[in-house]
Amino acid sequence: MLYFLVGRLFHVAGGGHRKICVDHSRAHVTEEQRADCDRTGERKASRMMRRGKRIQKMGWVGMKSIRMAVATGMAGLVSVLLLALALSAYRVAGRPAREGAIAAASSGADKADELMAAIRGEAIRADMRFLADDLLEGRGTGTRGYEIAAKYVAAQFEAIGLQPAGDGGTYFQNVPFKSSRPDGQKTSLALINGGKEDKLEFKKDFITRGDPGRAESSVEADVVFVGDGVTAEEQGYDDYQGVDVKGKVAAFLYGAPPSFETSLRAHYSSLEVKEANAAANGAGGMMLLDDQGLENL
DSSP: OHHHHHHHHHHHHHHHHHHHHHHHHHSSOOHHHHHHHHHHHHHHHHHHHHHHHHHHHHHHHHHHHHHHHHHHHHHHHHHHHHHHHHHHHHHHHHHHHHHHHHHHHHHHHHHHHHHHHHOOHHHHHHHHHHHTSGGGGGGOTTSHHHHHHHHHHHHHHHHTTOOOOSGGGSSOOOOOOOOOOOOGGGOOEEEEETTEEEEEOBTTTBOOOOOTTOSOOOOOOOEEEOTTOOEEGGGTEETTTTOOOTTSEEEEESSOOTTSOHHHHHHHHOHHHHHHHHHHTTOSEEEEEOOHHHHTO
């Protein structure tokens, strides 16, 4: 385009030289000067116009190249469009497979809904009512009530078609346990306050549990009340702060501070966590104080 414009300028300039010679011919000049001007102007005009035509021709070639580039660009655009159409056709062709997969997923969801619909609250309550009945005697590990509960659950597994994967092709797996129980005849607790001794009765006034590491254990020490027995640094809370329990019996309540978030309360209410905390503070023993609600359970 630039070549075309420059060629056009040369062409106009050549015409301008012709006009100058014409103007000169009208002026008061001699015949010889006028003839010389005409010859010179004609030569310059012809030369410049020929140059202008050549440049214009270059301009037309440039324009043709541009048109070819545009045509090439259009061809590229057409290729892109064809590719897009091919991808679109591929997506359309793949749609049935996806729809089939969606249908299969929907079928799976329908199956899940069907299974969920088969779960009845009445059936769950019936199972719980039987397993929690007093006739099973608490289902303590290794007891008769435990064996009855286990056989009941195995029967339910078989009824719903579960394959046994236990010992000897059964639903059971034998696991060895060690049991420790306090001897009621040798278990005692006495509180001494102001020189007066108050003896408590086992299983009536207090309960304890066996020590799997020792056949006998005994402790005589002062009792120090430490609230909930909780130390939670991340909450800025410590029941042991400023309290000396070294070599003493740490007495604490069940539970955790009500201000704690639910999951934290559950964690710090754990007896194992309270035991570890008491030991970390140097306590020689611990005593869990039940409230009236827990005693009624």
